[in-house]
Amino acid sequence: MNETPKIPNDLDSFWMPFTSSRAFKAHPRLHVGAKGCYYTGADGKERIDGTGGLWCCNAGHGHPRITEAIQRQAAALDFAHSFGQGHPIAFEAASRLVDLARGFDQVFLTNSGSEAVDTAMKIALAYHAARGEGTRRILVGRQKAYHGINFGGLSVGGIGLNKGQFGTLYPAALHLRHTNLPENAFAKGQPETGAHLAGDLQEIVDTHGAHRVAAVIVEPVSGAGGVFPPPKGYLERLREICDTHGILLIFDEVITGFGRMGTAFAYQHFGVTPDLITAAKGMTNATVPMGGVFARSGLRDAFMEGPETMPDLFHGYTYSGHPLAAAACIATLDVYRDERVFEKAAAMAGPWEEMLHGLKGLPNVVSIRNAGLTGAVELAKDGDVGAAGRAAYASLWDKGLIVRPIGDSLAMSPPLVIDQEIISTIGELLREYLAAR
Ligand SMILES: Cc1ncc(COP(=O)(O)O)c(C=O)c1O
Numbered sequence: 001m002n003e004t005p006k007i008p009n010d011l012d013s014f015w016m017p018f019t020s021s022r023a024f025k026a027h028p029r030l031h032v033g034a035k036g037c038y039y040t041g042a043d044g045k046e047r048i049d050g051t052g053g054l055w056c057c058n059a060g061h062g063h064p065r066i067t068e069a070i071q072r073q074a075a076a077l078d079f080a081h082s083f084g085q086g087h088p089i090a091f092e093a094a095s096r097l098v099d100l101a102r103g104f105d106q107v108f109l110t111n112s113g114s115e116a117v118d119t120a121m122k123i124a125l126a127y128h129a130a131r132g133e134g135t136r137r138i139l140v141g142r143q144k145a146y147h148g149i150n151f152g153g154l155s156v157g158g159i160g161l162n163k164g165q166f167g168t169l170y171p172a173a174l175h176l177r178h179t180n181l182p183e184n185a186f187a188k189g190q191p192e193t194g195a196h197l198a199g200d201l202q203e204i205v206d207t208h209g210a211h212r213v214a215a216v217i218v219e220p221v222s223g224a225g226g227v228f229p230p231p232k233g234y235l236e237r238l239r240e241i242c243d244t245h246g247i248l249l250i251f252d253e254v255i256t257g258f259g260r261m262g263t264a265f266a267y268q269h270f271g272v273t274p275d276l277i278t279a280a281k282g283m284t285n286a287t288v289p290m291g292g293v294f295a296r297s298g299l300r301d302a303f304m305e306g307p308e309t310m311p312d313l314f315h316g317y318t319y320s321g322h323p324l325a326a327a328a329c330i331a332t333l334d335v336y337r338d339e340r341v342f343e344k345a346a347a348m349a350g351p352w353e354e355m356l357h358g359l360k361g362l363p364n365v366v367s368i369r370n371a372g373l374t375g376a377v378e379l380a381k382d383g384d385v386g387a388a389g390r391a392a393y394a395s396l397w398d399k400g401l402i403v404r405p406i407g408d409s410l411a412m413s414p415p416l417v418i419d420q421e422i423i424s425t426i427g428e429l430l431r432e433y434l435a436a437r
Contacts (some may be wrong), residue, residue: 029397034061037415037422039402047397048414050426051404055223055255055374055413056281058345059335066287066331073327082109082321084311090321093329097283097292100264100333103273104294108313109320113254113280114148116291117217120276121152121170122315123293124215124248130302133246136214139170140204140247143178146224147217147252147278156217159225174208176200176216180228185367185378186360187229188353194231198238201247210245215276220266223255226409227369227376235272242275249274254291258282259336259416261372262346269372275299285332290325345373345416348423352414355427362434364388367409373416377430378409392433401429 011025033040037060039047052058059066073089080087090109097107108123110116121139128136141147141156148154154163155170158178163169177197184191201216220235222228242249256266257279263269265277273296280291303312319325336342349372356368356375367378382388389405396403396410403410410430414422 027394036060036062037418045400047400047402048422048426048429050402050412050414052413052415053286054281054404055260056286058258058260058282058416059285059332059339059341060415060417063285063332063335065335066285066328069327069331070287070324073323077323079323081318083316086321087323087326089323089326089330093321093326094292096330096333098294101268101277101294103297104277105297106295106300107292108295108315109325110280110291110293111289111317111319111322111325112148112291113252113278114150114153114291115317116254116278116280116293117147117153117156117252118150119315120217120250120252120278120293121156121215123276123295123299123313124250126313126315127248127299127302128214130305133211135211136247138172138174138204138208138213140174140176140201140213140216142176142218142222144180144222144225144228145175145178145217145219145252146222147219148254174204176204176218178222178225178228179231179234180226181231184231186357187369188357189371190229191231195233195237197231198234198241201238201241205241205245205247210247213245213247215248215250216242217250217252217278219252219254220256220270220272221261221371221374223374223411223413224406226378226406227371227374227411229369229371230270235270239272239274248276250276250278252278254278254280255374255413256372258332259342259345260374260413262342262349264342266372283332284325284328285335287332288322288325288328289319290322290329339417341416348416348418348420349373351420351423352418355423356412358427359430359434362431363437365434373418374411374413376406376409376411377434379434381408395433396429399429399433401426 030042031039032042039049094107143158145158147157155173179194179197181194251274253265261269275296277294284290353370356370364380366380369376379388386407389408393405
């Protein structure tokens, strides 16, 4: 059969994620290059990457040490799986990873944050079952949470729009209330009020019985839902309730992991240690897909009781510990260490906060939130929810700044190697846009 050949780059064959295909095709925005804190567009223009890719290019784009490590690994061992056999580089990556998280002894490797979350949920269920507490089936998430898009993560996630098309999902998922209180609209960093909202977990325990609750999962700083730092005392209270009732506490650090709060993981910054951590994104500086679940010391022991010939966990991905991802991970961790990337992030968190909160008082700015090197400027609704955010995104793109619209919030999470000058330029571009609205 003679078919008309497809035109390369026809913009139609790629069914894009979280994208309105019609809107995109009407105004395609394409990158062709990236270096440091900048993207180069197909139109030849340089733009500041205010979103660090998608909260993930922590060491900046195009780092030569990471690129070279991936190239070398592709030439040496392109692929080997890890189902009962292995390759040294995956073990090396795993031990380097757990080195960053004292008190966590294993990491189960995945290929994305969504897979890490679903893996953590399965580990939690299997952990309780292995200890003879198989009645613990309830998994608790939180309103406005984003835990990826697989069935588990979507179930505990709290963004209605993401769930609407898909029906029932995991049947035993419950949710805490979100922590975005109106009185904290312009709080700098952690809000003063809201710790009481952690008491929702106690209410779930009172209603359903502790023997039915397996785990609670929260992002230490809620990210893709709109950037909501935890109220002071909130994470501590969750930890206490979990300890009292034998519930596992999972921190989803897919965004906050690898330096975004100025420490390797946000749990270290906030001083509250979970039982499981999910991570991805910055694990390879986003060069090769990789994620993982960190398990606190001793947790895996529960899986060591069955016959020695049986897998500990009937779970895993063809690409768990993929050699290219492992090589990228090790090189990325080298860069983070040698270039003191986390320390740089900690040093820039103050100027970043100052720049963002300097926008208070500009027309239609209704909230400003920040934590580490994340932040969001929320605009007043202008017609439909999201219309103001989309308009700002489009205009700022044209001016040379990339932000992430989440409803009417402009979320930002720049590479951690950002400097004072780029922070000031971001501030000027935002100010110019907001003042002229
Ligand atoms: C907290 C959190 N968890 C999970 C995910 C899902 O990660 P991925 O898109 O790699 O599947 C994300 C993505 O932004 C996230 O922010």
